[in-house]
Amino acid sequence: MHDESGAGGGRPLVVVANRMPVRRAGEGDTAHWETSPGGLVSAIAPVLRERRGTWVGWNGTASDEVGAGDAAADAFEHDGMRIRPMALTRADLDSFYYGFSNETLWPLYHDAIRFPRFHRRWWWPFRDVNERYARAAAEAAGDGADVWVHDYQLQLAPAMIREQSPGSRIGFFLHIPFPPEELFAKMPWRRQVLEGLLGADVIGFHTKLSAQNFSRAARQFTTARGSDSHLEYDGRRIACKAFPISIDTGAIDSIAREDETGRRAAVLRESLGGRRIILGVDRMDYTKGIDVRLRAFEDMLETGRASADEVVLMQVAVPSRESVGDYADLRRTVEEHVGRINGRFASGGNAAVYYLYRGLDFRDLVASYMAADVMMVTPFRDGMNLVAKEFCAARADEDGVLVLSEFAGAALELLQAMLVNPYDIDGMSAALDRALRMSEDERRRRMRTLRRTVSRHDVYRWADSFLTELATAPGKDSTRHEPAARA
Numbered sequence: 142m143h144d145e146s147g148a149g150g151g152r153p154l155v156v157v158a159n160r161m162p163v164r165r166a167g168e169g170d171t172a173h174w175e176t177s178p179g180g181l182v183s184a185i186a187p188v189l190r191e192r193r194g195t196w197v198g199w200n201g202t203a204s205d206e207v208g209a210g211d212a213a214a215d216a217f218e219h220d221g222m223r224i225r226p227m228a229l230t231r232a233d234l235d236s237f238y239y240g241f242s243n244e245t246l247w248p249l250y251h252d253a254i255r256f257p258r259f260h261r262r263w264w265w266p267f268r269d270v271n272e273r274y275a276r277a278a279a280e281a282a283g284d285g286a287d288v289w290v291h292d293y294q295l296q297l298a299p300a301m302i303r304e305q306s307p308g309s310r311i312g313f314f315l316h317i318p319f320p321p322e323e324l325f326a327k328m329p330w331r332r333q334v335l336e337g338l339l340g341a342d343v344i345g346f347h348t349k350l351s352a353q354n355f356s357r358a359a360r361q362f363t364t365a366r367g368s369d370s371h372l373e374y375d376g377r378r379i380a381c382k383a384f385p386i387s388i389d390t391g392a393i394d395s396i397a398r399e400d401e402t403g404r405r406a407a408v409l410r411e412s413l414g415g416r417r418i419i420l421g422v423d424r425m426d427y428t429k430g431i432d433v434r435l436r437a438f439e440d441m442l443e444t445g446r447a448s449a450d451e452v453v454l455m456q457v458a459v460p461s462r463e464s465v466g467d468y469a470d471l472r473r474t475v476e477e478h479v480g481r482i483n484g485r486f487a488s489g490g491n492a493a494v495y496y497l498y499r500g501l502d503f504r505d506l507v508a509s510y511m512a513a514d515v516m517m518v519t520p521f522r523d524g525m526n527l528v529a530k531e532f533c534a535a536r537a538d539e540d541g542v543l544v545l546s547e548f549a550g551a552a553l554e555l556l557q558a559m560l561v562n563p564y565d566i567d568g569m570s571a572a573l574d575r576a577l578r579m580s581e582d583e584r585r586r587r588m589r590t591l592r593r594t595v596s597r598h599d600v601y602r603w604a605d606s607f608l609t610e611l612a613t614a615p616g617k618d619s620t621r622h623e624p625a626a627r628a
């Protein structure tokens with residue numbers, strides 16, 4: 142299905158991400174590491190094994206020991222991968238992760254749906270933790286490796302790694318959108334963040350728009366010069382490109398075809414009274430538009446276009462960043478709203494909204510996708526949104542309607558979805574109504590094309606295309622040989 146040799150000509154690979162690709166399972170004597178589920182890990186793990194690679198990431202526990210992250214001795218092998226755990230203290234997590242990453246960068250990069258908070262007391266620990274990841278990555282890279290840094294928490298690391306391991310080629314991938322220059326300009330440390338990223342040879346985004354936003358900000362606030370897709374900086378040529386991420390389509394398709402998954406989908410449908418199911422599956426995050434989805438559904442109930450006898454909205458929200466105030470507020474708002482809708486519209490023992498505040502295991506998740514008549518993915522802003530792609534991959538029956546926000550990166554590829562504007566509640570409730578009434582012919586026509594799209598571009602292809610670009614990156618002194626006009 143995919144080429145496990147990976148691009149990179151046999152150079153070692155170092156992956157640097159906030160978290161490790163493994164998690165602790167079992168207790169006491171049976172405690173052990175297991176590989177974390179998810180497309181990113183499945184896509185990168187085979188390449189790491191093949192290329193004798195190391196994954197640098199947080200070990201998942203908050204230690205009280207200051208400087209614990211510098212202990213290199215605890216690197217270990219798991220499932221053919223070398224793992225270099227980073228230990229973070231409670232104070233690191235509060236400032237670097239919850240503070241600067243999730244209260245400054247996350248809202249700023251997602252169109253400032255919530256007000257980003259800019260505190261120097263978070264910025265300095267953010268720098269410090271990036272420095273520690275960079276040191277661990279440079280140690281793992283030795284004389285030179287292909288180093289692939291992931292996501293907004295580690296935007297300063299590329300330049301720091303370059304300084305400590307000049308023989309390495311460095312790639313960076315941003316999993317969230319890069320905001321327009323005028324929003325980005327608000328950040329007091331905008332130049333430092335851009336210079337951190339400019340330490341990379343290849344900077345990847347989900348969309349061309351994000352690549353363009355980044356390149357424009359870099360030209361505005363640093364000495365970088367060039368075009369929307371290539372920059373010259375510090376005697377190097379840097380590629381800024383779109384690499385739209387995807388999912389392990391084959392794995393989802395296979396589990397969807399297993400009898401046990403079909404059985405669970407049937408049980409779910411029956412337990413919801415055989416009604417038509419509108420499904421929402423998200424991390425509980427204010428970017429995901431869970432609140433507006435509830436309002437659109439409420440509008441349908443109020444205007445009599447839907448009734449709880451016939452239709453149910455199943456909303457599964459997985460807990461996320463619960464210690465951040467905006468997330469706790471969102472949870473409260475969503476749960477009050479669910480209560481109000483059910484109080485007003487439940488009928489004959491049928492709740493209008495079936496709400497779960499927890500994660501589902503993989504098979505139950507796929508079974509929910511299979512049970513749904515309409516999948517609603519309505520973020521205000523989303524780098525890509527994998528749920529939309531997973532839904533299509535799970536529909537081996539070629540049925541089901543995807544209602545998708547035009548502000549998700551996925552909307553650029555999933556053109557046969559019903560695209561909606563999450564700021565337009567009337568428009569969303571009209572689209573929902575139309576989705577529920579769509580003919581079987583039209584549903585199948587759209588779903589077949591959607592499925593072709595997600596099977597052609599799976600996560601293996603995504604990882605391979607990024608690593609191939611990195612392996613052929615021109616690197617240091619390249620701008621001396623190539624005229625800037627070609628950029």
Ligand code: ADQ
Binds near residue numbers: 523525
């Ligand atoms: P997220 O914001 O986490 O990712 P998304 O892309 O939708 O958003 O991925 C969420 C993942 O969590 C999916 O694989 C989904 O199956 C799983 N999930 C969500 N709710 C769940 C539940 N209740 N139970 C079980 N599993 C659940 C960030 C960016 C995205 C980008 C990805 C990858 O914000 O825009 O697509 O990274 O780059």
